[in-house]
Amino acid sequence: MAKIGIDIMGGDNAPLAVIEGILYALMEIKDLHIVATYYKNVDINEIIKRIFSLSAKKSKIRNFIKNNLWRDRIEFIPCESYISMKDRPSGFLKNKNNTLKTIFDLLKDNVIHGVVYAGNTGAFLEGSVLVVGRMENVKRPALLTILPFGNPPVFLLDSGANPECKPEYMLQFAIMASTYYKVVLSKIPTVGILNIGNEEIKGNNLVKETHVLIKSYMDRNSKLFNYSGFIEPYDVVNSKINIVLTDGFSGNIMLKSFEALSEYVMDMMKREFSKGIINKALGLILRSNFRKLKNFFDYSEYGGAIMLGLKGICIKTHGRANYKAIKNSILFTYRLIKNDMINRIEKEIKSMEVWIT
Amino acid sequence: MAKIGIDIMGGDNAPLAVIEGILYALMEIKDLHIVATYYKNVDINEIIKRIFSLSAKKSKIRNFIKNNLWRDRIEFIPCESYISMKDRPSGFLKNKNNTLKTIFDLLKDNVIHGVVYAGNTGAFLEGSVLVVGRMENVKRPALLTILPFGNPPVFLLDSGANPECKPEYMLQFAIMASTYYKVVLSKIPTVGILNIGNEEIKGNNLVKETHVLIKSYMDRNSKLFNYSGFIEPYDVVNSKINIVLTDGFSGNIMLKSFEALSEYVMDMMKREFSKGIINKALGLILRSNFRKLKNFFDYSEYGGAIMLGLKGICIKTHGRANYKAIKNSILFTYRLIKNDMINRIEKEIKSMEVWIT
Numbered sequence: 001m002a003k004i005g006i007d008i009m010g011g012d013n014a015p016l017a018v019i020e021g022i023l024y025a026l027m028e029i030k031d032l033h034i035v036a037t038y039y040k041n042v043d044i045n046e047i048i049k050r051i052f053s054l055s056a057k058k059s060k061i062r063n064f065i066k067n068n069l070w071r072d073r074i075e076f077i078p079c080e081s082y083i084s085m086k087d088r089p090s091g092f093l094k095n096k097n098n099t100l101k102t103i104f105d106l107l108k109d110n111v112i113h114g115v116v117y118a119g120n121t122g123a124f125l126e127g128s129v130l131v132v133g134r135m136e137n138v139k140r141p142a143l144l145t146i147l148p149f150g151n152p153p154v155f156l157l158d159s160g161a162n163p164e165c166k167p168e169y170m171l172q173f174a175i176m177a178s179t180y181y182k183v184v185l186s187k188i189p190t191v192g193i194l195n196i197g198n199e200e201i202k203g204n205n206l207v208k209e210t211h212v213l214i215k216s217y218m219d220r221n222s223k224l225f226n227y228s229g230f231i232e233p234y235d236v237v238n239s240k241i242n243i244v245l246t247d248g249f250s251g252n253i254m255l256k257s258f259e260a261l262s263e264y265v266m267d268m269m270k271r272e273f274s275k276g277i278i279n280k281a282l283g284l285i286l287r288s289n290f291r292k293l294k295n296f297f298d299y300s301e302y303g304g305a306i307m308l309g310l311k312g313i314c315i316k317t318h319g320r321a322n323y324k325a326i327k328n329s330i331l332f333t334y335r336l337i338k339n340d341m342i343n344r345i346e347k348e349i350k351s352m353e354v355w356i357t
Numbered sequence: 358m359a360k361i362g363i364d365i366m367g368g369d370n371a372p373l374a375v376i377e378g379i380l381y382a383l384m385e386i387k388d389l390h391i392v393a394t395y396y397k398n399v400d401i402n403e404i405i406k407r408i409f410s411l412s413a414k415k416s417k418i419r420n421f422i423k424n425n426l427w428r429d430r431i432e433f434i435p436c437e438s439y440i441s442m443k444d445r446p447s448g449f450l451k452n453k454n455n456t457l458k459t460i461f462d463l464l465k466d467n468v469i470h471g472v473v474y475a476g477n478t479g480a481f482l483e484g485s486v487l488v489v490g491r492m493e494n495v496k497r498p499a500l501l502t503i504l505p506f507g508n509p510p511v512f513l514l515d516s517g518a519n520p521e522c523k524p525e526y527m528l529q530f531a532i533m534a535s536t537y538y539k540v541v542l543s544k545i546p547t548v549g550i551l552n553i554g555n556e557e558i559k560g561n562n563l564v565k566e567t568h569v570l571i572k573s574y575m576d577r578n579s580k581l582f583n584y585s586g587f588i589e590p591y592d593v594v595n596s597k598i599n600i601v602l603t604d605g606f607s608g609n610i611m612l613k614s615f616e617a618l619s620e621y622v623m624d625m626m627k628r629e630f631s632k633g634i635i636n637k638a639l640g641l642i643l644r645s646n647f648r649k650l651k652n653f654f655d656y657s658e659y660g661g662a663i664m665l666g667l668k669g670i671c672i673k674t675h676g677r678a679n680y681k682a683i684k685n686s687i688l689f690t691y692r693l694i695k696n697d698m699i700n701r702i703e704k705e706i707k708s709m710e711v712w713i714t
Contacts, residue, residue, distance in 0.1 A: 163560050204520040250606065257590040261594060
């Protein structure tokens with residue numbers, strides 16, 4: 001049995017969409033158990049009643065709710081406080097009876113096997129690293145984000161957890177991401193280092209030294225991933241590689257540049273299509289394309305961003321996640337648990353440590 | 358009189374578009390003189406004849422060519438070699454009689470007052486820094502690029518010349534860019550440091566230390582620019598600031614991410630509009646919007662990218678520049694010369710040096 005913990009207060013559509021996502025996930029997988037923390041003033045039964053009344057008649061979910069098939073498969077834990085999307089994350093860990101902190105504590109104590117969270121990203125980063133803690137031998141946990149270019153999409157790490165990196169961290173990132181990639185897609189990935197040019201002479205000291213370190217790693221152990229050297233943002237959007245290896249500063253700048261420009265282009269198009277009646281009509285026809293662009297980075301198929309290098313599985317779903325995205329993230333986390341992801345990463349990191357020290 | 362040097366072999370449309378741009382610039386400004394280097398096998402007279410025959414009858418340019426009004430205002434210098442767009446820049450400086458090297462030599466020797474170049478960016482960066490040389494007290498010259506967000510657009514530096522930076526370089530970048538901004542737009546700019554969050558605790562060591570240094574600079578001399586602290590890519594596309602201050606690694610990653618994503622979105626739309634006859638028809642109607650997106654970064658109004666911190670004015674125009682863009686870059690360079698840009702930057706840097714040492 002797999003046990004997944006969820007702070008149902010996290011996310012723009014919380015707590016309703018989160019509970020709904022949980023119910024759908026439980027319907028789909030038999031040996032799944034959920035531990036859900038909530039703010040004490042929230043009336044859980046009332047929310048489940050609302051989900052029931054909002055659902056189509058004769059739907060599976062109505063039946064599932066009515067027959068109390070979920071009762072002994074979700075454990076609800078009331079807490080004294082929670083962190084909202086707008087709250088500053090710093091300091092929330094001091095809050096003893098916090099919904100998110102409690103979930104991370106449960107993961108640390110092995111009561112649950114994974115965490116799914118749709119709320120405050122800063123709190124997620126801080127809490128997962130400080131409470132759950134690093135895997136043995138891992139120097140720095142890193143945040144892996146999915147970029148929706150190509151199929152399968154491109155994995156980016158570190159996308160923001162470590163603004164200051166060293167070559168050894170970067171090699172560990174590559175090892176962790178490649179193991180993760182193999183667990184998820186059963187394929188050996190190609191890894192490229194994000195740089196400002198493809199030539200060996202290009203870049204800052206960090207990428208140059210990382211390049212040398214990875215080449216010597218490849219000479220000894222070339223089975224975990226293929227290394228394609230330096231890549232540029234252009235290679236990322238054309239999915240020339242499977243994994244973009246970068247420090248958390250550059251990675252976050254690239255990610256946010258993509259996001260900002262896609263919003264900018266959408267606004268530009270919108271303005272264009274509000275001029276005159278013909279353009280307005282065109283705009284209506286093209287609505288679905290705009291939506292595609294708007295939702296460009298709301299990627300839920302791969303469960304969301306994941307912190308790699310921790311003692312447990314910590315998945316961060318998009319704040320805008322609806323119940324389907326929540327359900328997908330839970331199913332995805334379930335698969336990672338079943339595939340023994342944590343132990344597999346631990347093993348690979350250990351074998352690197354033997355060589356590097 | 359202002360003397361501007363141009364390697365007419367540089368650019369996708371060289372040498373024809375470059376010579377045409379020169380002729381138009383000469384027509385427009387009376388006290389302008391051009392020094393143009395070319396590869397010895399190129400037949401200049403033949404090109405000018407072609408420009409004549411391609412131009413509309415009774416056009417000003419025909420008259421200008423026919424009456425030989427340009428003859429004593431352009432000096433053509435034949436050279437033994439030139440560098441193409443595809444050539445690797447490294448090593449071209451060893452080539453004694455190279456079109457680009459010769460132009461930079463002329464600038465160094467004060468024979469000309471500025472350089473405009475549409476060719477190989479790598480060669481431009483290398484040549485301008487190594488041949489023309491740094492301005493006194495300038496630690497690192499930086500490449501300033503125009504981002505087409507807002508009006509006036511956003512200035513980005515360093516956009517790629519210095520992948521490894523120190524806080525002192527960054528402060529100098531801010532000083533140089535602000536002086537440049539004031540020369541070009543007669544306004545005091547707002548400067549923000551590119552970071553992965555707006556809060557003071559965010560970022561890598563470089564941005565944190567630069568933030569402290571700039572704050573203490575502002576305390577002593579707050580007239581050159583306004584400082585708005587940390588900014589993110591989202592603030593850049595919304596032109597919240599006038600100047601984005603960043604190291605050449607992050608700056609180049611952001612610039613290339615914008616470029617890559619705008620191409621990606623355009624391709625996505627194109628694919629969408631090749632499906633079925635209705636979509637195809639829509640695509641035709643929307644062609645101008647696509648073109649807008651495609652030319653997003655072909656910005657010529659502000660002359661192109663400029664290397665700041667050199668002993669002379671070095672402007673890099675887009676490789677795809679047509680004759681109009683070339684003309685604009687020349688007129689723009691002319692204005693910088695007339696406004697004594699180099700001396701004004703030198704003065705500001707000097708006054709900073711007095712304080713910092």
